[in-house]
Amino acid sequence: MVSCYDPGDLQAYLDGELDCVVKAELEKHLLHCGKCCRALEQIRENQSFASTRLAGYMQALASAEFDTSQAWRRFNKKRLSTEKGSPLIKKGVLSMLAKYRAAATAAAIMLALAVTFSFGSVRSAASDLLTIFRVEKVRTINLTTSDLSQIERAFREGAGKVDIDNFGKLEFSGGNESGKVTLEEARGAVDFELMLPDALPGDYQLQEVHKYSAGHMEFTLDTSKTNQVLQSLGSEKLLPEELNGRTFAVEAPVQISAAYTGPGNQSVYIWQGRSPELIAPGSDVNAIRDALLALPFLPENLRAQLASINDWEHTFLIPNVGGSSREVDVNGVPGVFIGQNGSEKQTSCLIWQKAGVVYAVSGRVDPGQALQFAAALD
Amino acid sequence: MPTITGQVAGQTGFRELFDSYYPVICRQLTCLLGSRAAAEDVAQETFIKLYQSPPREPSNLGGWLTRVSANLAYNHLRSEKSRRRREISSAQHAAGRETGPEEELLRVEEVAFTRQALELLPERDRACLLLKFSGMNYAEIARVTGIKENSVGTILARARAKFKREYIRIKGSDDGVLL
Structure with missing residues (x-):
């Protein structure tokens, strides 16, 4: 029998700082120790009390005006004096800036997808209460690099990391098997007609086909934890208690990927699969969307774009950072070409949805080529 | 040879970064130090450090800035104990309407x-x-x-x-x- 835990351990447990073994032992102990349970509750209360007050305090500080131009002038003066008057920016700093931009872009894309992921809605035949969301079309939303910094900065300011654990419980099953398959096996694995021509325009030949097994993800929302995070981020709109314990499920169906090799040993990949489905109790998703839209740090231009999407339930949003992606027509269906600025051909991607199947073409291609491949699949 | 466009991009880029992070670092420091003036001093030191020895892996720049500024602030705190107590915190100013x-x-x-x-x-x-x-x-x-x-x-x-x-x-x- 493990003896009771001191406040320091209980606090560390709450802060997610215990390793799995100690954590498991503590949880086991809590199952039968009323004293430690009460102590933990007290610590949790104190934490919540302090965080709420501190959040308000930080907000008050935030309302104080900041004149960064004066601060910048002061900084520049000091920088020039230490650099012996040289106005040139060091290579090390330039390289850091380039990496930072790439990392910030990647982080923002992940974040934008997490915040704005939305599907087309189809009422389930089985029950009026269940709504199944599926992708119907793809659209871009525009973000500037300063939007990204603003979002990233706001998360740094908030209490604790933005970890899925702070919002609820997430469980995965399946989805981690992938393997090479024959054309027949691939065709048999999906419930739609696979488009896998032997060759693509520009002398690309089919090499290999891979299958990615279906996956299932369940997320159970913890409103009190989520509201703590929302409060610490300065949000005034919180999630209603009724959402506590609600489970949202995402079904990610089987994906087939085909590799084609062309001139100069370049590879192009064609992905296809049914759209992921979000299964959520009726109006819950709207309450969450409202709370997310009310987050104060969302850049105004982003909030306005999101709020203006009336058919939110039917649209899959792709962030367009600094003009790196655009909407294109793919054989009569709206799609998105995600590329990088610059004259060199870099890895890019064309995504569209037709008849319930999501397609993607990726590789070192320009939009023209990608569209040709898409046409060949039609 | 440093290119002109590289320099312009660098200058703009660093300025953007400064504008994005300076206010939030300042706020965190004001909280820690209890004084806006001290916060700005330490924030300035932090950005000079960023400029002179930028991190090689800047994917968590906010975290780096928080850690470095907190380190500098803590040193500041230990050598400025009594002075800080006498200064009026900016939160009080902001809240004093x-x-x-x-x-x-x-x-x-x-x-x-x-x-x-x-x-x-x-x-x-x-x-x-x-x-x-x-x-x-x-x-x-x-x-x-x-x-x-x-x-x-x-x-x-x-x-x-x-x-x-x-x-x-x-x-x-x-x-x-x-x-």
């Missing part, structure tokens, strides 16, 4: 109580509390404050309990005056 609707007044009060309760915490405990709030984990807090990683949890639990006690006490003694 006399006129406004009911809610604004209540908000202003809460901020004042928070500041006062924080002042009553021992320096190290307050630092732990604020650093945790700004997003650091125990390892990072231990590095900045010099406290043993194993003790951070204990100090946090104690600091929050004391914060709550003092806050309620301050609020309680103030309630009579409010009517």
Whole structure:
């Protein structure tokens, strides 16, 4: 029998700082120790009390005006004096800036997808209460690099990391098997007609086909934890208690990927699969969307774009950072070409949805080529 | 040979970065140091450090800036103990607007109580509390404050309990005056 835990351990447990073994032992102990349970509750209360007050305090500080131009002038003066008057920016700093931009872009894309992921809605035949969301079309939303910094900065300011654990419980099953398959096996694995021509325009030949097994993800929302995070981020709109314990499920169906090799040993990949489905109790998703839209740090231009999407339930949003992606027509269906600025051909991607199947073409291609491949699949 | 376009991009890029992060770092520091002027001093030092020795892996620039500024702030704190106590915190200025609707007044009060309760915490405990709030984990807090990683949890639990006690006490003694 493990003896009771001191406040320091209980606090560390709450802060997610215990390793799995100690954590498991503590949880086991809590199952039968009323004293430690009460102590933990007290610590949790104190934490919540302090965080709420501190959040308000930080907000008050935030309302104080900041004149960064004066601060910048002061900084520049000091920088020039230490650099012996040289106005040139060091290579090390330039390289850091380039990496930072790439990392910030990647982080923002992940974040934008997490915040704005939305599907087309189809009422389930089985029950009026269940709504199944599926992708119907793809659209871009525009973000500037300063939007990204603003979002990233706001998360740094908030209490604790933005970890899925702070919002609820997430469980995965399946989805981690992938393997090479024959054309027949691939065709048999999906419930739609696979488009896998032997060759693509520009002398690309089919090499290999891979299958990615279906996956299932369940997320159970913890409103009190989520509201703590929302409060610490300065949000005034919180999630209603009724959402506590609600489970949202995402079904990610089987994906087939085909590799084609062309001139100069370049590879192009064609992905296809049914759209992921979000299964959520009726109006819950709207309450969450409202709370997310009310987050104060969302850049105004982003909030306005999101709020203006009336058919939110039917649209899959792709962030367009600094003009790196655009909407294109793919054989009569709206799609998105995600590329990088610059004259060199870099890895890019064309995504569209037709008849319930999501397609993607990726590789070192320009939009023209990608569209040709898409046409060949039609 | 540094290209002109590279330099222009660099200058703009660094300025953008500065504009994005300077305010938030300043706010965190004002919280830690209790004074806006001291916060700006340390923030300036932090950005000079960023410029002179930029991190090789800048994917968590916010975290880097928080850690470095907290380190500098902590050094500052230890050598400026008495001076800080005499300075008026900017939170009080920001919160000191006399006129406004009911809610604004209540908000202003809460901020004042928070500041006062924080002042009553021992320096190290307050630092732990604020650093945790700004997003650091125990390892990072231990590095900045010099406290043993194993003790951070204990100090946090104690600091929050004391914060709550003092806050309620301050609020309680103030309630009579409010009517």
